[in-house]
Amino acid sequence: MRAARLIKMVLLLQARPSMTGAELARELEVSERTVTRDALALSEAGVPVYADRGRAGGYRLVGGYRTRLTGLGRSEAEALFLSGLPGALREMGLHDAASAARLKVSAALLPSLQDASRSAAQRFHLDAPGWHREPRTPELLPAVAEAVWDDRRIRARYRRGDSEVERGLEPYGLVLKAGVWYVCARAEGTFRVYRIDRFASVDVDGEVFARDEEFDLPRFWEERAAQFARSILRTEVVVRVTEAAARRLPHLIDRAAVSEALERAEGPDDQGRLTVTLPVESHEVAFGQLFGLGPDLEMLEPPALRARFAGAAERAARLYRDGSSTTGSAPSEASAPPSPP
Secondary structure (H helix, E strand, O other): OOHHHHHHHHHHHHHHHOOOOHHHHHHHHHOHHHHHHHHHHHHHHHOEEEOOOOOOOOEEEEEHOOOOOOOOOOHHHHHHOOOOHHHHHHHHHHHHHHHHHHHHHHOOHHHHHHHHHHHHHHEEEOOOOOOOOOOOOOOEEEEEEEHHHHHHHEEEEEEEEEEEEEEEEEEEEEEEEEOOOOOEEEEEEEEEEEEHEEEEEEEEEEEOOOOOOOHHHHHOOOOHHHHHHHOOOEEEEEEEHHHHHHHHHHOOOOOOHHHHHHOEOOOOOOOOEEEEEEOOOHHHHHHHHHHHHHHHHHEOOOHHHHHHHHHHHHHHHHHHHHHHHHHHHOOOOOOOOOOOO
16 A cells, blocks of 8 residues: 555656645545655655745655656556456457566566565456356457457457358457456447357458547446346246345346335235245246245246246155155255355
8 A cells, every 4th residue: 555655646746846745645645744754765765755844845856857667568558557357468468568567667666666566466366257157268359359459440250149240340348247258349330249259250450440539438338238137137027025035136136127126016914025026037037046045935926937936846845855764864064065155
């Protein structure tokens, strides 16, 4: 934390002729006494921070001092902002550029701060894929990533079901969601989202396209992801749930949709259960999502799905009832295998 604060203090003083202790304290979110100690530490490390005394005084850098953050190429500078994502950098083909950028920045730091990159890497790591899922890097990802960085049009063949379609795309940005890579691109004047692992071929056009400067990748993805989550909820089921099941529903179905459904729920009844109309993708998917809630959830409608729940519950009860005399008693907590994280 202090290393980052010292660097920020130097950069602030580089950007302005002079700053008071109060101004620095406000920008750095520390006390003025801490600013005084930090200025002394920088001075002792060779950074010429000078303190002017008096009411109009403040701190400044002597002789136009600048940090030595020089020699960064464009690709290195861009990769540096992604240096906390080592796996993603490798998959996009930017690992070497990021390594070179880190080395140049480390060489420009004060000797006391040169372990900052290693200490940060040992304290933060992003593992994007979900549990129990083997991540696969799309073969064409580096080509798409290069086109994104250079604002170059691509011609892509995209698998859609059993067929392929060809599209001319202006690739604006990449998104890594739960281990799956997507490209947000403009096609025929409309922004769309494509899964990169469904590209059969990608040809990078030499033509550079003009980006729409109002395009905001995080906002676009958030809006499109919310639309997608709602669009797949094409039917409904009616269930009666305990308080425990109601708490678990947002982890099984779209959180916003569940929240709205619970607000419209009927009850609670004399056993504390709510009757909820839930939007679901399909009855088949609903069975897989909800049957695991066991006796905390009762399927009410549609009748065919209720019958399926009842049949599955009866088969499970029969399995444990009939097998109890041959399989022995259930293992104790001490001998049971550990649960996955």
